Amino acid sequence: MGVNDPGVLILTSLSSGAKHGHALLLDIDTFAGVRLGPGTLYGAITRLEERGLIEPLEADDRRRPYRITPAGRTALSDSLAGLRRIVETGTTRLAAAT
């Protein structure tokens, strides 16, 4: 999963606590500067829930919050480790080239 992957962005957002759709969009916009479309957000939520990486909580009116599962934390951790390796490699190579 890449840094702009909706799944990674959602897991990252949920790692600080449960959120519903609108709160997720606002949080992702704040920390990543990425404005996900509502369809994209719910497509990713569907996929993450199917894979057991997030789980729904009791709905508040029509807004249902989601929280990250232990499997979701592991998946996010693996993705971030992969991204960290890319960042470190890129940074090192850029520094060597200048």
Add this chain to the structure above:
Amino acid sequence: MKILLRSYPRSWRERYGDELLALLETEPLTWRVRANVFRSGLTERLRGSGPLSLRVLWAWSVFVIGGMAFQKTSEQWQAVVPGSDRALPTTAFDTVQGAAMIGGAAVLLAVALALPGLLHDLRHGGWPVLRRPVLIAAAASCITAAGLLTVSLSHDLVVAVVFLVFATFSLFAWTHAAAVAARRLPPHRTHTYLAMVVSATMIVMTIAAAAWFASLTRHAPSFVGAGQLAVTGTFMLAALAIAGTAGIRSLRSSP
């Protein structure tokens, strides 16, 4: 906004529809947002379109439109190609027809294999689920039949276009009804093999049709119109894309 949600499959709407609607009520409903929701809905439909055989059935339906356009285009083609140059287009044309017969036979065989299960399902409470798609498809067929009669009497372009739209809708409506019925039946391994046969015939027909078009364009450039070529090519390639995507998904999900 509820119309936008119709692009999603019913099961998805039942699970996430209210949540997505609540989210959309907090968002400015720009064309970009509408397009995003519509595209995502179609993606969910494609994902939830069932096993390989059902996706190939949809591909076949789309391919039929391209095939009909090809059939219409190729009427009287022998008259514009000199007898000495007919070998390639004749082979290509015969290949399209032969593959179409094999593909059609495979689809009919698949339907025949599913019939006992379908009848059993209908006898045991399946009709309420099938009623709506079947009635819509039947109504579309009736309108299409009336349209055909009107076209033959009036020769009006607008009527012809309306007829084509309803004929296409009717085809897709019956495919949808068949898919709804098939999803209620236990999976049949033979259907997967037949789906592979149908996919192979679509590949063969597309290649043969391309060869025929190339040959005809060389001998009689004015015979093949750009519109006919575009319609045939678009629907044939779209069908191959649907069948190809279904095949890849099937391979990925197999253990």
